[in-house]
Amino acid sequence: MENELKNIEKIVIKNFQDDLITWFKEEQRELPWRKDQDPYKVWVSEIMLQQTRVDTVIPYFNRxxxxxxxxNDLANANEDKVLKAWEGLGYYSRVRNLHSAVKEVSERYNGQVPNTPxxxxxxxxVGPYTAGAILSIAYGIPEPAVDGNVMRVLSRILSIWEDIAKPSTRKxxxxxxxxxxxxxxxxxxxxxLMELGALICTPxxxxxxxxxxxxxxxAFHEGVETELPIKSKKNAQRAVELAAVIVKDEHGKILIHKRPETGLLANLWEFPNVELQQHFVVxxxxxxxxxxxxxxxNIKLEKGIGQIEHIFSHLIWNIRVYTGSIISNKPEGNDWKWVSPAEMEDxxxxxxxxxxxxxxxxxTKN
Known part of the structure; x- marks a missing residue:
């Protein structure tokens, strides 16, 4: 009897696999990283797709x-160029980690992405999801690649009522x-599974x-598909007040500053800015x-030209923007540069x- 039950279970699983894979072969989207199974391209695409929509990623991936x-091209590139290629995607620690990892692959594995877990x-x-995605997609190794899409799909198909926001639930x-x-x-x-979550089994x-x-x-047969998955809410985002100033010199060059090597937006460039006290008139x-x-x-603030808001996963920046000029203490060092508008593209x-x-x-146009 036990063997018969196991055989029935195998048949059910095989039917599920066949239905899912047949649909994918017929309906999958044409995406640039699916043109071949190059482990490097799979790796880049999966890092880009973390917390970013497919439509947004496509032009970045191609560039x-x-x-x-x-x-080896990426391993030998300087960090400024790598960050420029990633500019606009956000979560810059992803590309810094990728850059560091491909250097190791270039040196230790002769440029070949390793194929063991x-x-x-x-x-x-490279966390469990990225490892599973590369191993399964590029190398055909049956390793799980569990992201938010997959957890949502399987929570409904298998009626799993675990909180997917808890790290332990991934197991x-x-x-x-x-x-x-x-x-x-x-x-x-x-x-x-990923495609099903993106196109059909949506949040x-x-x-x-x-x-x-x-x-x-x-979940469908029980009528609870909209109640799953269970996902507890994150902590509220913290609001931060900032002031930024665009400073030009007598040659029309703009002052920019490089952020620290660690922390939020590490090693990216910015206009001089400071954090302000909240809830006070400054x-x-x-x-x-x-x-x-x-x-x-020593800056002279000349004109307040407006305010912008930028939202991170854990922060909301409210930035007051001013024009200004340097009175004294003209900044020096590698972390400061005076650049023309054209040079800012670099x-x-x-x-x-x-x-x-x-x-x-x-x-300035008005």
């Missing part, structure tokens, strides 16, 4: 691969994937009537004093500072 066609997981920035879903994954077509299986209003595995879905003289104390530059800036520059350009 990145154009600039750095191989692992232990070796690939030891690379900087539950990794175990589920190991039980379900096709050993003949692990690449198509894992990509199909809200899932398209159950179009779902290729609806017959296998416990006078221009106080802001000027803050620039003196924090950055050791430096990587956070999105928030592109917003500031646009505000300034609009102001």
């Amino acid at each position: 990145f691969i154009q600039w750095f066609p191989t692992i 232990k070796e690939i997981s030891n690379l900087k920035g 539950v879903f990794e175990s589920a994937v190991r039980s379900l994954i096709s050993h003949e077509e692990p690449s198509n299986f894992n990509q199909a 809200t209003s899932p398209s159950c009537l179009l779902c290729p595995v609806r017959d296998h879905c416990h 006078e221009r003289s106080q802001i000027a004093e803050s620039f003196q104390e924090t950055l050791d530059i 430096y990587a800036f956070p999105v928030s500072y592109h917003k500031i520059l646009k505000l300034y350009n609009d102001y």
Whole structure:
């Protein structure tokens, strides 16, 4: 009897695999990283896709691969160029970790992405999901690749009522994937789960009537598909008040500053800025004093030209933007540069500072 039950379970799983993979082969989107199974391209795409929409990633991926066609090209590139290629995608620690990891691959593995779970997981920035994605998609190894999409899909199909916001829950879903994954077509299986979550089994209003595995879905048959997955809310974002100033010299060059090597937006360039006290009225003289104390530059604030907001996962920046000039203590050193508007194209800036520059350009046109 036990053997018969196991055989029935195998048949059910095989039917699920076939329905899912057949749908994926017919309906999958044409994406640039799917044109071949190059482990390097799979790796780059998976790092880019973390916390970023596919439509946003496509032009960045194409440019990145154009600039750095191989692992060795990326390993030998200077960091400023790598950051510039990533400019606008955000979460810059991802590309710094990628850059560090490909250097190790270039030196230690002769430019070949390792194909064992232990070796690939030891690379900087390669977590369980990225490792599983590369191993299954590029190398055909039946390893789970569990991201938010996959957890949402399987929570509904298998009726798993665990909080997917808890790190410990990932193990539950990794175990589920190991039980379900096709050993003949692990690449198509894992990509199909991801694709199903992106196109059909969406966070809200899932398209159950179009779902290729609806017959296998416990949540659909129980009518609870909109209640799953269980996901607790994150802590509220912290609001930060900042003042930034665009300073020009007599030659029309703009002063920019390089952020520290560690921390938020590390090694990116910015306009001089300081954090302000919240909930207080801050006078221009106080802001000027803050620039003196924090950055050791004596700035005259000339005109307030507006305010921009930029939202991170954990912070909200509210930035007051001013024009200004240097009175004394002209900054020196590698962390400061005077650049022409054309030269600014060579430096990587956070999105928030592109917003500031646009505000300034609009102001100067009027």
